[in-house]
Amino acid sequence: MTDQQLLHEIQIALLEPPDYGQTWPSEVWTRAEAIDAVNAAIGHLVLRTQLIVTYTTIAVTAGDESIDLPDDWMATIHAVWVDTATGVRTPLGPVDGFSADDAIPGWEDTDGTPIGYLDRDRATLTIRLAPTPLLDGTLELFYVARPTTVNGNNVTIPVPELFLSGVKYGALSYLLSKVGRLQDPERVTYCDQRVQLTDIVSGIILQGWS
Amino acid sequence: MAYSRLTLSALKQTMQQRWDQSVFWTDDEARLALNETLRDWNLLTGTWRRTILLSSIAATHEISLGATMVYGMRVKNTGAAPLHPTSILELDLGRPTWRGETVASGGAVPTVPLLWAPISLQQIVIWPATAGGASDLTADGVSATPILVEDADFVDLGDEQVDIVVDMALHVAAFKEAGPRWRATVPYYQTFLQEAAKENGLLKANQAYRRAAGFDQRRRMQPAQDAPNLLTELLTSLGGEDQ
Numbered sequence: 534m535t536d537q538q539l540l541h542e543i544q545i546a547l548l549e550p551p552d553y554g555q556t557w558p559s560e561v562w563t564r565a566e567a568i569d570a571v572n573a574a575i576g577h578l579v580l581r582t583q584l585i586v587t588y589t590t591i592a593v594t595a596g597d598e599s600i601d602l603p604d605d606w607m608a609t610i611h612a613v614w615v616d617t618a619t620g621v622r623t624p625l626g627p628v629d630g631f632s633a634d635d636a637i638p639g640w641e642d643t644d645g646t647p648i649g650y651l652d653r654d655r656a657t658l659t660i661r662l663a664p665t666p667l668l669d670g671t672l673e674l675f676y677v678a679r680p681t682t683v684n685g686n687n688v689t690i691p692v693p694e695l696f697l698s699g700v701k702y703g704a705l706s707y708l709l710s711k712v713g714r715l716q717d718p719e720r721v722t723y724c725d726q727r728v729q730l731t732d733i734v735s736g737i738i739l740q741g742w743s
Numbered sequence: 744m745a746y747s748r749l750t751l752s753a754l755k756q757t758m759q760q761r762w763d764q765s766v767f768w769t770d771d772e773a774r775l776a777l778n779e780t781l782r783d784w785n786l787l788t789g790t791w792r793r794t795i796l797l798s799s800i801a802a803t804h805e806i807s808l809g810a811t812m813v814y815g816m817r818v819k820n821t822g823a824a825p826l827h828p829t830s831i832l833e834l835d836l837g838r839p840t841w842r843g844e845t846v847a848s849g850g851a852v853p854t855v856p857l858l859w860a861p862i863s864l865q866q867i868v869i870w871p872a873t874a875g876g877a878s879d880l881t882a883d884g885v886s887a888t889p890i891l892v893e894d895a896d897f898v899d900l901g902d903e904q905v906d907i908v909v910d911m912a913l914h915v916a917a918f919k920e921a922g923p924r925w926r927a928t929v930p931y932y933q934t935f936l937q938e939a940a941k942e943n944g945l946l947k948a949n950q951a952y953r954r955a956a957g958f959d960q961r962r963r964m965q966p967a968q969d970a971p972n973l974l975t976e977l978l979t980s981l982g983g984e985d986q
Contacts (some may be wrong), residue, residue: 542779545919546918551771580872584864585863586866588805588863607921613835620840621833621839622839623839691863694780694782695786695813695887695888696781698786720925730936734786738814739861
């Protein structure tokens with residue numbers, strides 16, 4: 534489904550004359566606002582459900598204390614440290630500063646083979662390994678990437694079609710909660726429930742997946 | 744389960760029959776509502792399945808399921824046993840060297856792919872990877888939902904599911920109306936969820952899903968304690984139980 538087709542359906546739901554999202558004559562919402570709502574709904578769905586995972590590798594030099602994450606990084610799913618010299622792979626666990634202090638005392642000062650990663654405990658879009666790597670290596674990273682932004686110009690919605698109701702009702706929730714003459718808390722609650730339903734089902738489908 | 748081949752035209756006609764008032768939707772709105780309903784039905788129950796031949800690249804562990812399959816449920820090697828499902832974490836913990844291994848590696852590495860793990864909805868990895876370009880791997884999974892465009896386009900539905908799907912489409916179409924008209928169709932939505940849960944036992948076990956489907960309301964109507972029953976009625980009539 535394209536963004537225009539989805540905007541067309543949203544227009545129908547909001548009693549705007551459906552024209553694939555081109556005009557919003559009620560003047561309650563603008564076209565840009567509707568597109569923002571769709572993008573926000575896509576972003577939230579992808580982040581919450583982790584439906585689409587991206588794989589990348591990052592070269593790391595011995596002693597690196599701060600490693601840049603990809604620009605489109607939103608959340609880490611799984612990480613593995615690969616020692617360049619031996620090829621030995623070590624799965625990493627998520628830690629923060631406090632748990633690293635407990636598990637690996639001196640992890641910032643004594644270099645070694647990493648066993649954990651900190652991706653929400655440092656500057657944004659950086660990751661640190663614990664302990665700091667003693668040798669050169671590669672970080673294998675599975676992560677949730679920021680989805681492609683739609684712009685209303687016939688861009689394909691970057692979500693598997695089965696989950697499109699989560700996007701549609703997420704956008705409708707955003708638009709119907711706007712303070713104004715068409716604010717509708719009852720349908721906002723309903724839309725939120727439809728979004729939650731998508732989350733539940735995706736959780737069931739992905740259960741047990743790493 | 745008896746399946747019927749239903750055209751878009753027939754489904755739209757049934758929508759009108761199920762609404763005993765002036766029709767408030769256009770043909771296009773009915774079509775979109777029906778497509779949304781079918782999509783949600785497939786999401787909740789995985790009704791539409793297919794088998795695809797996986798095209799693997801030599802020595803590459805990642806395989807895409809392609810555009811026609813939404814998610815995979817079973818991977819099989821033609822002429823051999825099905826692959827066991829696992830996860831990336833289990834592969835990394837149990838077989839840290841898996842990323843460098845193919846069926847030609849020798850030693851303890853099997854000569855056919857043995858394990859598969861999903862890495863996202865439409866992407867899986869296999870271990871060990873195939874050595875050549877050709878693949879005998881097939882995947883069973885849930886396919887993309889049929890999309891009805893022309894009046895003659897059809898979909899296969901179980902007879903007992905037709906009214907549920909049509910009623911849910913009415914509920915979707917009524918969303919724009921808000922107020923009493925839309926509210927009157929909310930039970931259709933709950934019936935839709937309840938029937939989907941019957942089709943998919945995993946859904947029914949989920950507490951949040953039970954709430955959304957109204958299962959918990961039914962439970963409140965059947966209290967575990969002090970529920971009226973024939974015995975209390977008898978005792979009351981005999982004057983043996985206070986009201």
